[in-house]
Amino acid sequence: QQQVKQSPQSLIVQKGGISIINCAYENTAFDYFPWYQQFPGKGPALLIAIRPDVSEKKEGRFTISFNKSAKQFSLHIMDSQPGDSATYFCAASKRSGGYQKVTFGTGTKLQVIP
Amino acid sequence: NAGVTQTPKFQVLKTGQSMTLQCAQDMNHNSMYWYRQDPGMGLRLIYYSASEGTTDKGEVPNGYNVSRLNKREFSLRLESAAPSQTSVYFCASSVMGNTEAFFGQGTRLTVV
Numbered sequence: 001q002q003q004v005k006q007s008p009q010s011l012i013v014q015k016g017g018i019s020i021i022n023c024a025y026e027n028t029a030f031d032y033f034p035w036y037q038q039f040p041g042k043g044p045a046l047l048i049a050i051r052p053d054v055s056e057k058k059e060g061r062f063t064i065s066f067n068k069s070a071k072q073f074s075l076h077i078m079d080s081q082p083g084d085s086a087t088y089f090c091a092a093s094k095r096s097g098g099y100q101k102v103t104f105g106t107g108t109k110l111q112v113i114p
Numbered sequence: 115n116a117g118v119t120q121t122p123k124f125q126v127l128k129t130g131q132s133m134t135l136q137c138a139q140d141m142n143h144n145s146m147y148w149y150r151q152d153p154g155m156g157l158r159l160i161y162y163s164a165s166e167g168t169t170d171k172g173e174v175p176n177g178y179n180v181s182r183l184n185k186r187e188f189s190l191r192l193e194s195a196a197p198s199q200t201s202v203y204f205c206a207s208s209v210m211g212n213t214e215a216f217f218g219q220g221t222r223l224t225v226v
Contacts, residue, residue: 043217
């Protein structure tokens with residue numbers, strides 16, 4: 001059972017455009033929603049994250065929009081640059097004992113073309 | 115600033131062979147994890163260790179064993195490799211109960 005659904009699988013955006021990646025979750029116990037960025041040959045790295053008590057979080061060109069009632073959240077990359085070309089994973093996590101259990105989406109491969 | 119170090123980076127095994135993937139972190143983190151990454155499947159948790167001395171199964175533990183050797187090191191063992199275990203394996207660590215995980219660079223394993 002896939003608890004975090006991510007779309008699209010791949011995305012091509014012109015330089016300067018807006019990249020939008022969407023995720024939906026099922027379990028209302030999730031209390032933390034991070035986005036990870038992964039470059040080829042590297043491990044994922046935390047990009048930006050949000051908690052469900054806020055509807056939006058912005059860090060530079062990256063914004064998370066969160067809709068708690070719809071159980072959806074999205075990543076917006078403004079003024080997309082070729083250096084943003086990477087695979088992006090959304091995730092949702094919940095506390096389980098002393099451990100934060102993280103469920104990842106299936107990933108979106110973003111290509112920003114000049 | 116090594117962070118999370120995985121060895122080896124690449125490995126080819128024959129079906130039935132065994133091997134151990136090594137992971138070490140120098141950030142004094144309590145919790146460590148092993149994930150596998152497959153195309154179209156995202157990252158799936160194999161095993162985790164919430165703190166030194168404890169290990170628990172994740173989403174896809176079959177065919178794997180782990181050892182939390184000490185606070186720094188967490189190894190993943192394949193006792194009898196199968197082609198279905200061809201994947202990229204990532205080790206990660208975090209402060210116990212914290213939300214941000216730090217990943218190693220991965221081990222690309224091919225089982226033929």
